[in-house]
Amino acid sequence: MTTDRRDAERETPERRSPERKNLGDPENYFEELGGRECLERVHTIFYDKLFAHPWLGKFFEGKKRWLLEEQQTEFLMGVFGGPRIYGGRGPLEAHKHMFVTEEIFAIRHEILKESLDQAKVPEHLQERWLKADNSMRRAVVKETTDQCRGRYNNEAILVIPKP
Template sequence: MTESQSLYAKIGGREAVEAVVSDFYDRVFADPLLEPYFDGIDREALYSHQVQFISAVAGGPVSYDGADMQQAHEGMGITEDAFDRVALYLTEALEENGVAEDDIETIIEQVAGLESDIVGQ
């Protein structure tokens, strides 16, 4: 078992990831700054892709099959403020669901590495 696979297991596997993603989107969809980015978006598909993405980042037995980050966010005009807010909500959802601080840092570092593919596309 690799370190990243153990991270997925350590945080509670698919059930825990689904709880985190649910809490995360509750926060995101309630935020007036972020709400316009999700107009007309299939929320079920978005939820499913986010579960895959977080699972893959944590080394779970799931492959992310969504579009690459740059392509998925093309034309959305996502600002640094919006990106930072999303990262904050992900952090809060991870914390609320009992994920350890060092594991949160590992996940957020992976997400932060995608900023240039998401912001301003």
């Protein structure tokens, strides 16, 4: 049996992504949340709100909502101690072409909080989820468009002016 060296490197504490740190026992957290079913419930509500938002909704024009929900669910399953089946880009790579300001991130974070409330996630579990979400802030927030890069050669930088 061969082992991919990158997999071994990924598992060292030094290589763990910031969203995996300080969540306590992530395996118990995933179970305590209610597993994938809870994540799917929250993400259905969350993307309802994001797609309907007059500013943030513009980031999702032309996107397949079901795919975004599935990717977000599978990514967070691994972060929260569930099965690690997500094979897509991490937050930095997935958002490097998007000009996400501190204000945009704060609005999105508040929408997440509302979604957790609406999905009836207990407060103590919400705190851990929101902490994990905040840990990704540094990976996606940019001060200027100069910090944005296309994910591939001809990809335009996505800048959505505030309405």
